Amino acid sequence: MTDRRDDAPVSTAKHGDAADLTTATLAEGKGGSVAGRSVTINRPASELYGYFRDFTNLPHFMENVVSIDVRDATVSHWVVKAPAGATVEWDARITQEQPDRLIEWTSEPGADVANSGRIEFRDAGARGTVVTATIAYDPPGGAIGKLIAKMFQREPAIQARRDLRRFKQLMETGEIATPAMNPKQFEEMGL
Template sequence: MHTITKAVEVEVPVSVAYNQWTQFESFPRFMSGVEDVRQIDDATLHFSTKISGVKREYDARITEQVPDTIISWESLEQPRNAGSVRFDVLGPDRSGVSVTLEWEPETFTEKAGAALSADEMQVAADLDKFKDFIEERQRETGAWRGTVGGVAVEGSGPVHGDTLGSGTPLEDGTTENGTPNI
């Protein structure tokens, strides 16, 4: 397994950074190569990716989730990957977001990219896009404040703050993620 660790500081409270990261469907807005994420249940996600021209779909399980602290996951099938996102309070309106990703390069292109640290550069670039996304908004598009540990899911479900379920309403009659605003 190849391991990458990258971090970024964001100028928002830790709860805002964490809450936004729980909105998995928004990942394509700041993660290159992620085309779609569907949340199947509180602890299972379905990813559609296209990286270096290779399309893949896989399910991942959230293995640990503690509000304002950590979200960890592991894939349930190929391609094998696992990791965590840690959130640290750096001040009242400042947070640290640190990603550790373990993955198994499969294709020649993936192996070459890992050897040349292209994957590390991509994770760093995606964290910078997350920083721009959340600092521009200064608020999350939604939140999930429950706790996941092993197979247990506890606590509250979705919290939508300024949203209507799946995104902030837009003037064209849709929400941020493109679903009709009915």
């Protein structure tokens, strides 16, 4: 049993069994590789949940998500960047939802990348809300495909950490910090 005082997701918590994650935590768990990340965001759970639940908002802070087409209240079509300029696609179905608390999903049959996961919003008192993303997936090409995805920075464990950091920035400040120079800065440098 995981010590819930630990903000870490089940897959990385100091106490608990990550191996049971897809069967115990995800209602319709798909995927043998598990990635989990948490971040504390200084905003109420209801605000974070509301923004996240409108899936058309997700490409604003998830850098690998090309597009999300919401088909109905529970099904959406995802197009996501893959290594070497390719994309992967799938339909995702919400399998469990508790307003202001969690959203759980699973990919439909025929997905380029079988996956399932959940996003949880847990009150952290004066600190705001602990947001935990847990993703189970089967990388295309197995272990070699996972290694290639890591090399191209497209592996879900890497992306989950980055996406949650960007979500935190967006929700706390209204923008996402980037090291990239904007066109005006290039112009000022004479480039």
